[in-house]
Amino acid sequence: MNIDTVYHDYAPLVSRLTRRMIRNGETARDAAQEAWVEIVRALPSFEGRSSPSTWVWSIARRTIFRYAMREKTWSTRFLREFFSAHSDDGLWDMDRIPCEDRETWVRINCSDCLSAILHCVDNETRFVYLLREMARADYAEIAEITETDEAAVRQTCLRARKKIRGFLSGECAIYNPSGTCRCKMKQPIAQVDPNFLAEQERVRSLYRKLCFLDRADAWYGNQVDYWKDLYEREAKK
Numbered sequence: 656m657n658i659d660t661v662y663h664d665y666a667p668l669v670s671r672l673t674r675r676m677i678r679n680g681e682t683a684r685d686a687a688q689e690a691w692v693e694i695v696r697a698l699p700s701f702e703g704r705s706s707p708s709t710w711v712w713s714i715a716r717r718t719i720f721r722y723a724m725r726e727k728t729w730s731t732r733f734l735r736e737f738f739s740a741h742s743d744d745g746l747w748d749m750d751r752i753p754c755e756d757r758e759t760w761v762r763i764n765c766s767d768c769l770s771a772i773l774h775c776v777d778n779e780t781r782f783v784y785l786l787r788e789m790a791r792a793d794y795a796e797i798a799e800i801t802e803t804d805e806a807a808v809r810q811t812c813l814r815a816r817k818k819i820r821g822f823l824s825g826e827c828a829i830y831n832p833s834g835t836c837r838c839k840m841k842q843p844i845a846q847v848d849p850n851f852l853a854e855q856e857r858v859r860s861l862y863r864k865l866c867f868l869d870r871a872d873a874w875y876g877n878q879v880d881y882w883k884d885l886y887e888r889e890a891k892k
């Protein structure tokens with residue numbers, strides 16, 4: 656395994672997962688870039704005793720957790736009250752933003768909201784859930800990465816999925832048109848991307864909401880790549 660393989664196979668996933676593990680964008684960038692440095696330093700010691708993905712995620716996990724531990728987790732009750740208190744912010748802010756900047760504004764706000772919602776579970780649970788939902792890792796690999804047994808991983812994923820999807824179903828008007836959330840992002844999203852809500856409804860019908868996190872993160876997150884500059888710098892050496 657070499658640097659090119661590490662970058663091309665894992666940069667997008669590590670960047671996106673780090674952004675969902677850590678709410679603050681700058682802190683997430685620092686964590687992801689530190690993970691890159693640790694992985695590159697450890698490359699000469701990779702002996703193939705585990706799969707490349709298990710090896711990469713095991714190193715990334717240790718670094719991401721050092722940063723994630725500095726942030727708080729929130730109860731779903733707190734999140735409901737917070738979103739309700741800020742129910743009028745969306746459209747008010749939207750009117751003040753030039754038309755050409757509105758899509759960026761919507762992406763940033765929805766991305767921040769998604770990260771906040773994921774913080775209704777603890778760091779370990781969130782990491783396991785994201786590995787399964789976003790990185791599409793199987794239960795056995797996640798168990799190896801987190802140094803636990805497969806049955807425990809399955810239970811963790813089940814609990815996280817139930818809690819997060821239950822909150823989204825009850826609160827998020829994009830995830831569930833009947834949701835009670837009054838953040839009013841649904842209308843701004845329709846303004847900047849008229850096809851998104853229709854596409855989301857199609858995804859919901861086809862996959863029974865199983866792909867929401869990955870689909871939404873790809874759209875909201877705008878494909879962040881925290882390793883790009885470091886990789887290009889390394890490639891020039």
